[in-house]
Amino acid sequence: MALALSANPLFEVIVLAMPSRVESSAFYDLNASISTQSFAQKVRTQAILVQDILDSSGLDSSLARAKSLHALTQCLESTLATSPKPLCLIGFDSALNVPITPQDLAAHYCFTTRPYDSLRPEPFSNYSIAQVSKLCYVEYGVYMFSACEQDISAYDPVLLRYYDYLFSPTGFHTWLSSSRQSVPSLLHIITAGSAYFEAILAANLRSPQACANKPLRVLWTPRWAACDMHSTFLRYVDVLLEQAREGRFLLHFRPHPNMYDHLVIESKILSKQRWQDIKESIDRYGKWDMRPSIIESFSDCDVIISDTSSMLIYAFLSGKPTIYTQGDSTAEISAWALRVVQGVFITTTEGELLQVLDDLCSHLLQAFAPKAALRSYILQQNFHFPKQGASSAITQALLQDMTEPNLKERQ
Template structure:
């Protein structure tokens, strides 16, 4: 009996996936054909202020358009420890910026029924339904609205393509606005044999998040150093060097007077390390205390654009923010990951100071603080190519949406 179950398990799974594809194809086709002759309503389901910068320019551009209404639905944070959504909005930054934002969790304890808002489009922040309450997941919203997505991070390596092309989420998207032609090719290869693909729109109109970085001014000398360690040591998708370089900010602070050091770990880093048994809660608390006592700034809440704007040099593990920082023209010391970068990030890597140990990092810091930056002109040349690709992205995305309605 067990051998029979094992034999039919894969065919049953494949049939189940195809049924879900057909379901999504039906709804997407129906929603795309629906035309709105009145006010177009566009919603944004938001949960993480840290990645709102990927959509905010689209949101603000929409607010300038006639016959368009926008609204924000704020979902409480997802707690990795309990694997449930929090029931509290305490200190949620969205409400201070947008007083008109709507709470997904209603006073009666139920989740909002977004259908009552009659949205024509809804944007998602991340391609993971499991972090959202069931009524706000793409599997539900695809039934009555056009679901949209802008990547919450710029893809820099093919090792992340499984998550970047997460089928249970992307089969429900009507519009996906991708960051590069390279990633458009990845999506095409992943989905072109699936029934919903022919009804979906995969567009490369530029990456709105990048527009603000081209004109961030640079100082003539380095006064502020930003360190952004990654959150995981996973063999395939990790790349963190936190434990290897945990004393680096203290070294910089003790060797270079007048230099401000900012420690900005990935928001999930300490929780993930504790969950994986790499450190205890007390050890995490002790490290944060050491950071504070050394007058090193611990940045855990500002928008990444603000952190980038204030700093003059980035020291980072693999991260989607590398391209953001790169476009400012400021130097980057890249703590090399074990996995290969994709075509897009490989171009950028050739303009970075690549370090494989702390001694190399210290050497690059000394060189740059001495006013030597041999890769500066190479960075400028590549930045100009990206400028043509990304400036005006938000406007082009909005024009695309409104041309379909």
């Protein structure tokens, strides 16, 4: 989306990384810097580190706010004036101070991927940003729990009342988010599709080809909160490692960036040594995958295992054989999600999981064929893919918002 907007001469785009927290008492990087640097590399530009600007100016962001901000804004203005590409900025220093904020940038529009401002530093609150910018929300995940839930945090009207736009990935999510807005606001909810969905499809990850005499590569992507009933990490970590040690398959494990903090630091469910032992075992019998992009992780695996999370939807979209490990939780997911998971294998017990893995390891294409046959129908019935793409739909919404009648109406 950042690329699509920057291609229009009416927009100057800044991608701003910030520290965050999820079920943690402290803010931390949460892979923001790695992801921003990775994106900058892909678009052939360079991520600007606030720390570097401050160091070159001989300033300390925590002690010289006004001076550091002046140096930062001068650098940003110069970069925006000379390059049409998105400006990628890591907006915190090595101590996780936040020397530059959305208010400092004073953008006309500010996009967030999560509405939960309690997870952001205070200057990044919805209320603070809304004073200088129109807030836009592109959903960071795919809500798949029951539509009967009354309190859906992602669509909390108290949080979303500060937003001008919510761009939903499907018609179902537009209906669901609209039905939860009980507080008067300026919020417009638009079914725009998802640029991320499109990117996964465009990567053309389908048609699994098992290499003769080589074990399958099984990617496991459990939820990070092991105390959550929807996480299978503690239930299956030992049995999957045992299967990998026996050579049944190569185990690729993609930990959520918050998993270590939650399991080891906050909840102390695992000791540091136990975590390290798991990591070393997975490295020995597969891959400990820390790459920023899930598309890269999907590209070099043959089978994906997921529990109840957005990753399950992404895995289905990849076209790879996918195993949903929580058949006992299907009553808790929405009718929309239930239709989507008809395209994946559903297991409930350890025995069922191992049986499906055994079938796929023995006859990958034959075992997957019945599920693969449903893919096109599920995509057509449950997803929204605008002809010009989701980014174009969002761009057009902003251009419409910028027209004179709309501006007068909002004044």
